[in-house]
Amino acid sequence: MSDYNVIVIGAGIGGLAISALMAKQGRKVLLLEQSDRVGGCCSTFEREGYHFDLGASLIEDIQVMDWCFQRLGTTLAQEVELIPPHLIFSIIFKDGSRMRYPKSIEESAQEIAKIAPEDVKGWYDFCKYMKAFNDAAVEGFFVKPANTLGDVVRMFQQTPTMLKYMPLFNGNYQAVLKKFFKSDKIRESLSYQCFYAGLPPELLPGLYAVIPYSEHEGIYYSKGGMVAIPAAFRRVGEKLGMTTRLNTLVKKVMVKDRRALGVVLADGSEITADLVISDINAKKLYLDLIGEEHLPSIVRTGVKSYEYAMSTPTVYLGVDYDPPLESHHTLATIPMEEMNKYWWDEYEQGRYPAQQFGIISCTTRSDPDLAPKGHNIIILTMGPGPYKLDGTTWEAEKKELLPKIIKYYSDRYIPDLEKHVSVAEFSTPADFEKRLLSPEGAIYALRQDVPHSICFRPAAKSKSIKGLYLVGASTHPGGGVPVVTASAMNAADLIEKYEK
Numbered sequence: 001m002s003d004y005n006v007i008v009i010g011a012g013i014g015g016l017a018i019s020a021l022m023a024k025q026g027r028k029v030l031l032l033e034q035s036d037r038v039g040g041c042c043s044t045f046e047r048e049g050y051h052f053d054l055g056a057s058l059i060e061d062i063q064v065m066d067w068c069f070q071r072l073g074t075t076l077a078q079e080v081e082l083i084p085p086h087l088i089f090s091i092i093f094k095d096g097s098r099m100r101y102p103k104s105i106e107e108s109a110q111e112i113a114k115i116a117p118e119d120v121k122g123w124y125d126f127c128k129y130m131k132a133f134n135d136a137a138v139e140g141f142f143v144k145p146a147n148t149l150g151d152v153v154r155m156f157q158q159t160p161t162m163l164k165y166m167p168l169f170n171g172n173y174q175a176v177l178k179k180f181f182k183s184d185k186i187r188e189s190l191s192y193q194c195f196y197a198g199l200p201p202e203l204l205p206g207l208y209a210v211i212p213y214s215e216h217e218g219i220y221y222s223k224g225g226m227v228a229i230p231a232a233f234r235r236v237g238e239k240l241g242m243t244t245r246l247n248t249l250v251k252k253v254m255v256k257d258r259r260a261l262g263v264v265l266a267d268g269s270e271i272t273a274d275l276v277i278s279d280i281n282a283k284k285l286y287l288d289l290i291g292e293e294h295l296p297s298i299v300r301t302g303v304k305s306y307e308y309a310m311s312t313p314t315v316y317l318g319v320d321y322d323p324p325l326e327s328h329h330t331l332a333t334i335p336m337e338e339m340n341k342y343w344w345d346e347y348e349q350g351r352y353p354a355q356q357f358g359i360i361s362c363t364t365r366s367d368p369d370l371a372p373k374g375h376n377i378i379i380l381t382m383g384p385g386p387y388k389l390d391g392t393t394w395e396a397e398k399k400e401l402l403p404k405i406i407k408y409y410s411d412r413y414i415p416d417l418e419k420h421v422s423v424a425e426f427s428t429p430a431d432f433e434k435r436l437l438s439p440e441g442a443i444y445a446l447r448q449d450v451p452h453s454i455c456f457r458p459a460a461k462s463k464s465i466k467g468l469y470l471v472g473a474s475t476h477p478g479g480g481v482p483v484v485t486a487s488a489m490n491a492a493d494l495i496e497k498y499e500k
Contacts, residue, residue, distance in 0.1 A: 007273040012040030014472035015279030017488035020237030029242040034249040044225030050318035051370040057361040061482040079232035081223035085328035116183030126180040130213035136161040142486040146476040147459040174201035176209035191336040200343040221366040259466040282458035282474035311429035311441030313385040317378040318423035330360040350390030354404035358382035387440035394428035402426045444479030
C-alpha cells in the first residue's frame, strides 16, 4: 500500500491548485516544495521591511482562478483581497514622451486620439475582435485538455467560434498590431506585452496579442503581495486535508515498468504514491528526475528538443521617497522593430546592456503597507537576459551592472531614483535558477511559440510514464498565474476520468 494517493512536486500555483483539487476529490495528498515558501514565481519576499514580489505583479482573467476556487467550495473573492489598480498601465516611450491606458476602453481611445487620431477606429476594432476571441478562448481553450491532436480538434468542435480566430494561431503578434494600428507609437505602446509570454513580436504567436485587450477586462493586485494567492490555495487545500512540506527537495521520481511509484528525496528517503504530479520544468522532470533510461527513444528526442523560455533579470528597490510614477505598472518601451533587433543582436548573442526597457512595478501604489511608512517599492522587470553571457558570467557582472541600471533608470525614467535607494537586490537568470531550481531561470518553463504550444507542449497526462501527470507552465495552456491555474483544473479532470 502506498504512503499517499498523490505526491505533488513543486508548490507553484499549479502545484498548489492541483494538490487542493486532489484533496477535494478525497485523495491523500502530499505537496513537496524545495524552498522555504510557496508560490514559485508568484511569491513575495521581505528585505528590511520591504516586501517584494518575486515575479508576478498583477493578475488578469480572474474568472479562471475563481472557477478553481469554486471547485474547492469557496471563491477567489472570499480567499484573496483583490485591489484593482486605477490605471491599466502608463507608458514612457523611448523618445521620453508619455501616455496612459485607463481601464475604460473609451478613455483609452481618448488617450490614443491625443497621439494618433487615425488609430482610434483601429483601437475599437481591435478591442471588439479581441473581446470575442478572449471570451471564446477562456472557456474553449484554457480549461480544455490538449494531450493529443484529437483533443485540439475536439476543442475547436466544442467551441466552433474559435475557428474564426485561426489567423491568430498562424500569424505573429507583430502582424496583429500592424493590422489594427498605423502609428508606430501606438504599436510601441502595445508591444512590450509580447514579453509577458516570453518572445519578441515577430516570433510570438498572434493569439497573445489578446493581452493588451484582456487587461481591460480587469487587472488586480492581491493585498499583502502576490504571495497571498498561493497562500490562499495552500490554506484551502490544507483545510481539505492536503499536507505541505517545505524545504524538501525531490531528487528522483521512482519508476518501474514505466510507472511512477513515488519519489526519492535529497536525504535518500523514499515516499510512495499511486500518482505523481509534477509542477516543475518538464524537461528537467523527464531528463533528470525520471531519467532517460525510462523513456522511449522518440520521447527522449522530443524532450531534448524543447527550448527553455527566456529569463527576465529583475531589480528590487526599496526607496525612501515618493517616486514620480502614477500607476502600479509603467512600461518603459522601445519600438516594436527594436524589440526584435534586441532579441537577435543582444539576447541571442549573450549580451545584456545596462540601457534597459521593461516593466516598472510600483506595487506600493496599490498596497502602501508593503513598505515602511513614507517609503515605496520599485521593481524593474527588464528585457530578456541570456542565461550565458558572452565571455563572462552573471556573477562577475552583476555587482557593476546593478548601479549602472539604477543610474540609467534614474536619468531616463524615474528622476532622482539613485539618490533614494535604501535596499537594492538584483536577480539574474543564474539567481532565478538557483532560487527556483528553474533551468536557466526560465520564467515560463518552455518557450511559447507554435512548436511548444497546445498538444505540442508536454502532455498533462504523461504519454510515456503511467501514473504521472503535469501541471504548471510546462504544459497546456502555458505560463501565467491564471493560465497555470487552468492547467491544474485540466489535470484534475483527467485524473478524475482515468484514475478511479
